[in-house]
Amino acid sequence: MLSRRHLLAAMVLVAASPAAAQERLKVLATFSILGDLVKNVGGDRVEVSTLVGPDSDAHVYAPSPADARKVADAKVVIANGLGFEGWMNRLVRASGSKAQVVVASNGITVRKAGASGEADPHAWQSAANAKVYVANIRDALIAADPAGRASYQANTAAYLAKLDALDAEIKSAVTAIPADRRRIISSHDAFGYFQEAYGIEFIAPQGVSTETEASARDVARIITQIRRLKIPAVFLENVSDPRLMQRIAQETGARIGGKLYSDALTSEKGDAPSYLDLMRHNVKQLVTALAG
Numbered sequence: 371m372l373s374r375r376h377l378l379a380a381m382v383l384v385a386a387s388p389a390a391a392q393e394r395l396k397v398l399a400t401f402s403i404l405g406d407l408v409k410n411v412g413g414d415r416v417e418v419s420t421l422v423g424p425d426s427d428a429h430v431y432a433p434s435p436a437d438a439r440k441v442a443d444a445k446v447v448i449a450n451g452l453g454f455e456g457w458m459n460r461l462v463r464a465s466g467s468k469a470q471v472v473v474a475s476n477g478i479t480v481r482k483a484g485a486s487g488e489a490d491p492h493a494w495q496s497a498a499n500a501k502v503y504v505a506n507i508r509d510a511l512i513a514a515d516p517a518g519r520a521s522y523q524a525n526t527a528a529y530l531a532k533l534d535a536l537d538a539e540i541k542s543a544v545t546a547i548p549a550d551r552r553r554i555i556s557s558h559d560a561f562g563y564f565q566e567a568y569g570i571e572f573i574a575p576q577g578v579s580t581e582t583e584a585s586a587r588d589v590a591r592i593i594t595q596i597r598r599l600k601i602p603a604v605f606l607e608n609v610s611d612p613r614l615m616q617r618i619a620q621e622t623g624a625r626i627g628g629k630l631y632s633d634a635l636t637s638e639k640g641d642a643p644s645y646l647d648l649m650r651h652n653v654k655q656l657v658t659a660l661a662g
């Protein structure tokens with residue numbers, strides 16, 4: 371039998387522990403990078419789950435029945451938008467969810483890509499855009515859980531300061547690269563916002579979605595460009611098949627500069643388990659390959 375003293379101790383423990391899981395706001399983010407931003411804004415008050423996990427490609431994702439259950443369980447669903455999650459509307463309908471779907475990229479200046487003028491969904495590749503995402507996430511969490519307002523506002527302020535520091539850090543790191551060497555090849559056109567914000571030019575055989583393979587003509591065009599512009603390095607991505615880039619490197623003599631993280635975080639054990647880590651990793655790779 372529990373003594374009165376033990377019982378009191380147990381009650382104190384319960385009171386001091388963070389909100390129990392069932393009381394936390396259930397938020398679902400469509401992919402790993404967004405999930406990390408939601409965790410930073412939500413803190414202890416939210417329980418975050420994600421659909422497309424680390425090192426996985428959201429462009430070609432095929433949702434499972436378990437994903438439909440996750441959507442049905444969520445109080446708030448947060449998506450990137452701009453055509454990134456082409457499978458999302460059907461999934462939400464199939465789940466029967468009444469959750470509000472919040473588009474985190476609302477309010478950014480949309481980049482149009484390629485000849486088709488398609489919207490480029492990779493807006494998180496600039497820290498200034500990530501700040502817009504974070505403000506939208508804060509507003510969505512406050513709307514769903516007004517009692518948490520002060521907490522969400524404080525978490526957001528702290529994280530926005532980190533994003534400002536990140537932005538300044540990237541701009542300063544890029545100045546170490548001679549202006550005529552600020553040009554690389556990546557697998558798919560995922561770094562257009564990074565290019566606009568930080569002044570490194572990215573050329574890619576594949577478009578803004580990985581759904582369409584690069585054609586023989588796209589590859590031939592890239593090979594000509596690498597030779598003509600003397601582009602020093604090509605990069606692999608954690609969400610793309612490395613073979614095409616390895617072939618291009620072989621044919622042109624360009625170096626493989628390393629691996630960039632475009633559309634997904636890595637697992638906890640990898641180089642980029644958070645958005646801040648991801649951006650820092652990419653910049654370090656670029657500077658190492660281009661500055662020397």
Ligand SMILES: [Zn+2]
Pocket residue numbers: 429492558559560578579580632633
């Ligand atoms: Zn992508």
